[in-house]
Amino acid sequence: MCQVDEEYNGQLEHRVTPRVSKKCVKCKENTAVLIIRAGDAFCRGCFKEYFIHKFRAMLGKNRVIFPGEKVLLAVSGGPASSSMLSQVQEGLSRDAPKKLRFVPGIIYIDEGGASGQSMEERERAVAQLESVFRATNYHYHIVHLEQVLSLPSSVLDAGSSATEKPQTGSSYKAAVDQFIQTKKNQHPDLSVENAQSHLSSLSMHEVENGVTSPITPEHTQALQKLFASVRTLTAKEDLLHTLRQHLILHTARTQGYTKVMMGDSCSRLAIKLLSNISLGRGASLATDTGFSDPRYGDVVIVRPMRDYSSKEIAYYNRMFDIPSVFIPGLDTKAQDKASIQHLTESFVTKLQTDFPSTVSTIYRTSEKLHTACPPQNTNTQPFAKCLLCVCALDTKLGESHCQCTKTASHHRNVLYSLNKSTCNFILKLVFLFPNHINISTYPSLLLCYSCRLTIKDMVSERTSITSHYS
Amino acid sequence: MAAPIAIHLEFGGGAELLFGSVKEHHVTLPNQSEPWDMKQLLVWIRGNMLKERPELFVQGDTVRPGILVLINDADWELMVGVLPECVLCVKD
Numbered sequence: 001m002c003q004v005d006e007e008y009n010g011q012l013e014h015r016v017t018p019r020v021s022k023k024c025v026k027c028k029e030n031t032a033v034l035i036i037r038a039g040d041a042f043c044r045g046c047f048k049e050y051f052i053h054k055f056r057a058m059l060g061k062n063r064v065i066f067p068g069e070k071v072l073l074a075v076s077g078g079p080a081s082s083s084m085l086s087q088v089q090e091g092l093s094r095d096a097p098k099k100l101r102f103v104p105g106i107i108y109i110d111e112g113g114a115s116g117q118s119m120e121e122r123e124r125a126v127a128q129l130e131s132v133f134r135a136t137n138y139h140y141h142i143v144h145l146e147q148v149l150s151l152p153s154s155v156l157d158a159g160s161s162a163t164e165k166p167q168t169g170s171s172y173k174a175a176v177d178q179f180i181q182t183k184k185n186q187h188p189d190l191s192v193e194n195a196q197s198h199l200s201s202l203s204m205h206e207v208e209n210g211v212t213s214p215i216t217p218e219h220t221q222a223l224q225k226l227f228a229s230v231r232t233l234t235a236k237e238d239l240l241h242t243l244r245q246h247l248i249l250h251t252a253r254t255q256g257y258t259k260v261m262m263g264d265s266c267s268r269l270a271i272k273l274l275s276n277i278s279l280g281r282g283a284s285l286a287t288d289t290g291f292s293d294p295r296y297g298d299v300v301i302v303r304p305m306r307d308y309s310s311k312e313i314a315y316y317n318r319m320f321d322i323p324s325v326f327i328p329g330l331d332t333k334a335q336d337k338a339s340i341q342h343l344t345e346s347f348v349t350k351l352q353t354d355f356p357s358t359v360s361t362i363y364r365t366s367e368k369l370h371t372a373c374p375p376q377n378t379n380t381q382p383f384a385k386c387l388l389c390v391c392a393l394d395t396k397l398g399e400s401h402c403q404c405t406k407t408a409s410h411h412r413n414v415l416y417s418l419n420k421s422t423c424n425f426i427l428k429l430v431f432l433f434p435n436h437i438n439i440s441t442y443p444s445l446l447l448c449y450s451c452r453l454t455i456k457d458m459v460s461e462r463t464s465i466t467s468h469y470s
Numbered sequence: 471m472a473a474p475i476a477i478h479l480e481f482g483g484g485a486e487l488l489f490g491s492v493k494e495h496h497v498t499l500p501n502q503s504e505p506w507d508m509k510q511l512l513v514w515i516r517g518n519m520l521k522e523r524p525e526l527f528v529q530g531d532t533v534r535p536g537i538l539v540l541i542n543d544a545d546w547e548l549m550v551g552v553l554p555e556c557v558l559c560v561k562d
Contacts, residue, residue: 022548032544032548033543033544033545033548034544034545034547034548035545035547035548041548079483311538314483314538315538315540315545318482318540318543319543326482326483326484326486326487328484328487332484332487333487333523333526346535349535349536350535352535353535
């Protein structure tokens with residue numbers, strides 16, 4: 001608090017300062033040190049309890065993590081994911097009977113190649129984070145974004161879900177039992193699994209215990225070329241997010257993780273919700289901002305930090321010395337209007353200062369969103385998922401896209417005849433040779449609306465866009 | 471009449487990029503007739519310490535929305551109302 005407690009070289013005069021001694025609203029004894037939400041003042045001890053309790057309550061309310069499961073923690077080095085890492089450590093180390101029981105692993109994706117950092121800066125950041133990870137004693141993986149260009153095309157397959165979604169408390173127990181059963185049954189098939197993961201790890205050149213093989217400058221250049229071919233910052237950020245998800249997903253699959261924990265905070269998710277609507281991703285809002293994201297099938301993404309505002313996270317990190325590394329991204333120091341995401345962020349943050357319930361209102365709205373199941377139609381389409389973001393396709397091949405029904409049915413037939421590996425191959429071509437692929441062919445039919453816009457931004461410089469897709 | 475006050479400023483979470491990537495600063499505020507308050511401190515920081523892009527740090531009278539300020543490890547919102555008269559003290 002603002003008080004004079006020590007002399008400093010005799011230069012400072014003693015002054016009677018107006019002391020603000022607000023008491024903590026919870027214990028009513030200690031002096032408060034921070035204000036959460038719209039006016040609740042908490043003292044240090046009560047704040048720590050509140051923070052830890054919220055994390056466990058979030059995991060306990062949505063019971064999707066099974067005991068003994070391998071969970072991958074996606075840590076970007078920023079405050080929210082570092083805080084999540086410390087909460088996981090805290091939860092796993094407790095002696096209480098309700099200890100969290102799962103096997104964590106950490107993944108960090110080095111995006112310096114895309115945001116234009118030099119190799120020294122990247123190595124410095126990686127070294128700092130490695131020391132943090134080593135202190136946790138968890139298995140960690142450091143993956144460079146350049147490796148996304150050499151991923152096998154199987155990464156875009158939506159795997160089958162291992163267990164059914166638990167609806168009530170009793171079926172959670174059943175789901176856990178089933179999970180343990182499948183784990184036991186998997187041992188006879190270990191050879192097949194080993195071969196599969198061995199093959200995929202060969203293509204990623206990943207060394208045991210996390211540190212990947214050094215990437216060559218050619219890889220970095222290829223990645224930079226890919227990002228340079230995207231005109232707007234909006235599309236760049238969108239593309240970066242998609243590539244990051246692919247890398248995390250691939251690592252999770254090859255290393256045997258069935259859950260991924262992302263560190264998206266409440267503020268971050270509120271911004272994401274609004275900017276996703278602006279980007280045209282309204283159809284997948286529930287999965288993009290909800291607690292669990294089951295779109296990939298075998299790997300479920302959970303967001304345990306979605307109840308924490310960025311203020312709470314920042315104060316907790318400061319008060320309890322949680323190490324976090326600031327790594328500049330694509331939109332650091334950018335103008336307010338540089339991209340849709342950045343503009344939304346500044347809008348929400350500004351509104352939050354005058355109306356402190358902004359973020360929580362948006363968050364509560366997002367909680368009410370549910371994933372709508374698409375109606376089952378007789379001609380079930382084999383590719384109902386977007387190639388890039390693996391959300392359900394929200395675009396239909398309608399009359400407006402083609403001149404006549406004959407062309408529409410022709411396209412549909414072609415679509416069904418393409419097998420998955422061809423689609424993935426085409427997508428890889430779009431990434432590697434953005435100037436040569438004519439967007440008016442098949443790839444656009446297999447992408448959702450906003451991914452289509454992102455790809456269109458990539459190739460619009462060189463190829464002519466037909467009026468169909470403008 | 472205020473004697474020169476020595477304070478310890480720390481910037482984090484990316485704000486240090488605007489101050490030459492230096493996180494910790496020990497500065498001495500000069501003599502002035504009225505006691506220092508937060509508004510004046512911000513003006514002083516903007517004038518003397520900020521290396522680039524002042525609009526990313528200060529907006530009008532106060533910090534840009536999204537920047538959190540702690541005074542001796544406590545939320546400065548707790549001192550709202552007392553803010554203009556708050557005398558700055560030495561932080562260890």
